[in-house]
Amino acid sequence: MNKILTIAENTFKEAIRDKILISITVVGFLLMASSKIFVPISIGQAPKIIKDFGISIVEIFGVFIVIFIGTRIFHQEIERKTIFSIISKPVSALEFVAGKFLGLYYLIVVVQILLFLIFLIFSKFYLRTIDIYLFNVLYFLLFEFLLLDAVAIFLSCFMTPLTSGITALLLFFIAHLTFYLKDLTELLKVPGLSALMNFPYYVLPNFSVFNVKSTVIYHLPLSIHSYLLAFSYSLLYSFVLIIFSSFLYSKKEFV
Amino acid sequence: MKILDIKSLVKIYRSPFLMKKSIGIDGLDLEIEEGEIYGLLGPNGAGKTTTLKIITGLLQPTSGEIKLFGNLGPLEARNKLGFLPENPSFYPNLTGEELLRFYAKLYNKNLSKKEAKEKLAMVGLENNINKRIGAYSKGMIQRIGFAQSIIGDPDFIVLDEPLSGLDPLGRREIKDLIVEVNGKGKTVLFSSHILSDVEAICSRVGIIIDGKMKQIGTIRDILGRETKYIEIEFEEVKEPEKFKKYGEIKIEASTNFLRIESEKTRNKVVKEIINKGGKIISVIPVKRTLEEHFINTINE
Numbered sequence: 171m172n173k174i175l176t177i178a179e180n181t182f183k184e185a186i187r188d189k190i191l192i193s194i195t196v197v198g199f200l201l202m203a204s205s206k207i208f209v210p211i212s213i214g215q216a217p218k219i220i221k222d223f224g225i226s227i228v229e230i231f232g233v234f235i236v237i238f239i240g241t242r243i244f245h246q247e248i249e250r251k252t253i254f255s256i257i258s259k260p261v262s263a264l265e266f267v268a269g270k271f272l273g274l275y276y277l278i279v280v281v282q283i284l285l286f287l288i289f290l291i292f293s294k295f296y297l298r299t300i301d302i303y304l305f306n307v308l309y310f311l312l313f314e315f316l317l318l319d320a321v322a323i324f325l326s327c328f329m330t331p332l333t334s335g336i337t338a339l340l341l342f343f344i345a346h347l348t349f350y351l352k353d354l355t356e357l358l359k360v361p362g363l364s365a366l367m368n369f370p371y372y373v374l375p376n377f378s379v380f381n382v383k384s385t386v387i388y389h390l391p392l393s394i395h396s397y398l399l400a401f402s403y404s405l406l407y408s409f410v411l412i413i414f415s416s417f418l419y420s421k422k423e424f425v
Numbered sequence: 426m427k428i429l430d431i432k433s434l435v436k437i438y439r440s441p442f443l444m445k446k447s448i449g450i451d452g453l454d455l456e457i458e459e460g461e462i463y464g465l466l467g468p469n470g471a472g473k474t475t476t477l478k479i480i481t482g483l484l485q486p487t488s489g490e491i492k493l494f495g496n497l498g499p500l501e502a503r504n505k506l507g508f509l510p511e512n513p514s515f516y517p518n519l520t521g522e523e524l525l526r527f528y529a530k531l532y533n534k535n536l537s538k539k540e541a542k543e544k545l546a547m548v549g550l551e552n553n554i555n556k557r558i559g560a561y562s563k564g565m566i567q568r569i570g571f572a573q574s575i576i577g578d579p580d581f582i583v584l585d586e587p588l589s590g591l592d593p594l595g596r597r598e599i600k601d602l603i604v605e606v607n608g609k610g611k612t613v614l615f616s617s618h619i620l621s622d623v624e625a626i627c628s629r630v631g632i633i634i635d636g637k638m639k640q641i642g643t644i645r646d647i648l649g650r651e652t653k654y655i656e657i658e659f660e661e662v663k664e665p666e667k668f669k670k671y672g673e674i675k676i677e678a679s680t681n682f683l684r685i686e687s688e689k690t691r692n693k694v695v696k697e698i699i700n701k702g703g704k705i706i707s708v709i710p711v712k713r714t715l716e717e718h719f720i721n722t723i724n725e
Binding site: 172173176177179180183184187188250251252254255256257258259260261262423424425 | 501506530531570573
C-alpha cells in the first residue's frame with residue numbers, strides 16, 4: 171500500500187505543477203465569472219441558470235482533465251522513459267497502475283473542490299446567497315470522476331492516447347444514456363432485441379447514477395439509496411477496472 | 426556465488442501489424458559472479474540494451490533461462506537491483522531531492538532530507554538540490570540517474586551507458602563511484618562504448634555481436650599477455666640506422682626510436698646499444714588495447 175501511495179503522491183505532484191492544468195483551471199474560473207451575462211436575459215430564472223451553468227462548468231472541466239491526463243498518463247511515462255526507472259524497481263504492475271489511478275484521483279478531487287469553491291464564490295457574489303444543498307452535486311461528481319478515472323486508465327492500457335481519449339469521451343456520453351436504452355427495450359418488447367440493447371446498460375459503466383444536477387438545482391429530495399449506490403457502484407466498478415488494467419499492464423514490454 | 430545466470434537467452438521482436446520478426450538476442454549465455462565489475466561491449470544494435478532490459482524486467486525473454494540471485498522471484502530480485510537506463514529521463518517537475526526520496530520509497534526506505542542531500546552531493550549535485558529536473562543538463566541527469574540506481578542500497582547495479590553525456594571530469598567521477606560501490610561489495614554490470622573506461626575498471630568483459638556472446642574473459646585473458654610491439658628510446662649511438670635490421674627506426678636530432686615486434690630480440694638489442702656506447706632512455710612494451718581487439722572482433 172505504501173508504494174501505491176508513493177506513486178500516487180508523485181503523480182499528483184507532477185501533474186499539479188504542469189502548466190496545462192493551471193491553464194485549464196484559469197479558463198474554468200473565467201467561464202464561471204462570465205455567468206453574470208445570463209442574469210439580464212434570464213427573466214427571473216437567474217438563480218437556476220447560474221447554478222446550472224456553474225455546475226456544468228465544474229463537470230465539463232472535470233471530464234476534460236480526467237480524460238486528457240488519464241488517457242496520457244502511461245504513454246507519457248513510456249515516451250519520457252520515466253517508466254524504465256519505475257518498473258526496474260520492486261514495484262508490481264498492480265501497485266504502479268493503482269498508484270497512477272489514485273494520483274490522478276487526488277488531482278481531480280483538488281481541482282473539483284477548487285472549481286466548486288470558485289463557483290460558490292461567484293454564486294454568492296451574483297445571487298447574494300450560497301445554496302448548501304449544492305454540495306450534494308460535488309459528492310456525486312467525485313464518485314463519477316473516480317469511475318471515469320478508472321475507465322481512462324483502463325483504455326490507455328491498450329489504446330493510443332488519441333483513441334483512448336475519444337473512446338473515453340464517447341463512452342462517458344453513451345453511458346449517460348444507457349438508462350434510456352433499457353427503458354426503450356421494455357417498451358418495445360421485441361424478443362432478442364432486449365438482450366442486445368440491455369448489453370450496454372449492464373456492461374458499460376452507468377454514469378446516470380451520478381446525474382443529480384436537476385434534482386439538486388430544483389431542491390428535490392435525494393434518497394439515501396442514491397448516495398449509497400453512487401458510492402458502492404463507483405468503488406466496485408473502478409476496483410474491477412483497475413484489476414483488469416494491472417493485468418494488461420503486467421503483459422506490457424518497454425522497448 | 427552467481428548473481429546472474431543467463432542461459433540460451435533469446436529475444437525476438439515482432440512488428441505490431443505485419444508480425445515481422447527481428448532477432449534481438451540469439452542464444453546468449455552470461456554469468457556474473459558476486460563482487461565483479463562486468464563490462465558488456467558490443468556495436469550498436471548488438472543486443473546490449475535488450476539484455477539489460479530483460480535482466481531488469483522491462484522486457485520478457487522469448488525463451489531461455491534467467492536467474493537473478495539464485496532463484497529469487499522477480500519482485501524480490503528487483504529489491505536487490507539498481508538500474509540506470511540508457512539516456513535516462515526523470516520527472517521534470519520534481520526537484521532532485523524529491524526525486525531521490527520518491528525512488529527510495531519504492532524500496533520501502535524513508536530517505537531524510539539530509540540523506541537525500543548527501544546522495545546528491547556524492548554525484549556532485551549538492552548545488553542543485555532544489556532545482557527541478559526539467560532544468561538539469563544532460564550530464565546532471567546522468568549523475569542523478571546514477572544516484573537513483575544506488576538509492577535502494579542494491580547488491581547488483583546494472584548501468585546502461587553510464588558514462589555517456591558526461592564531460593571527462595564527470596566520467597572520472599562516475600568511474601570512481603563505480604569502483605567505490607564495488608569496493609563495498611556491490612556487483613556492477615555495465616555497458617559502454619567508451620572502451621578505455623571499460624578497460625580501466627572492469628574485472629571481466631563480454632563482447633556481444635548480433636545477439637550472441639562472442640567472447641568472455643578478463644581484460645588480460647582477452648588481450649593476451651603478449652605485447653604488440655616494444656618501443657626502445659636510445660641516444661648517443663653512432664650510425665643508429667644500422668638497427669634497422671631489428672625493426673622500424675625513427676631518427677631524430679639526438680634521440681632514436683626503435684620499434685621491435687618480438688620480445689625475444691629486446692634483450693639482444695638493448696645489449697647491443699649499450700655495447701656501442703649508447704644510452705637507453707626507455708623500453709616500453711606496448712600492449713594491444715581493448716579498442717583494437719574490439720574492432721578486430723567485429724571485423725571478424
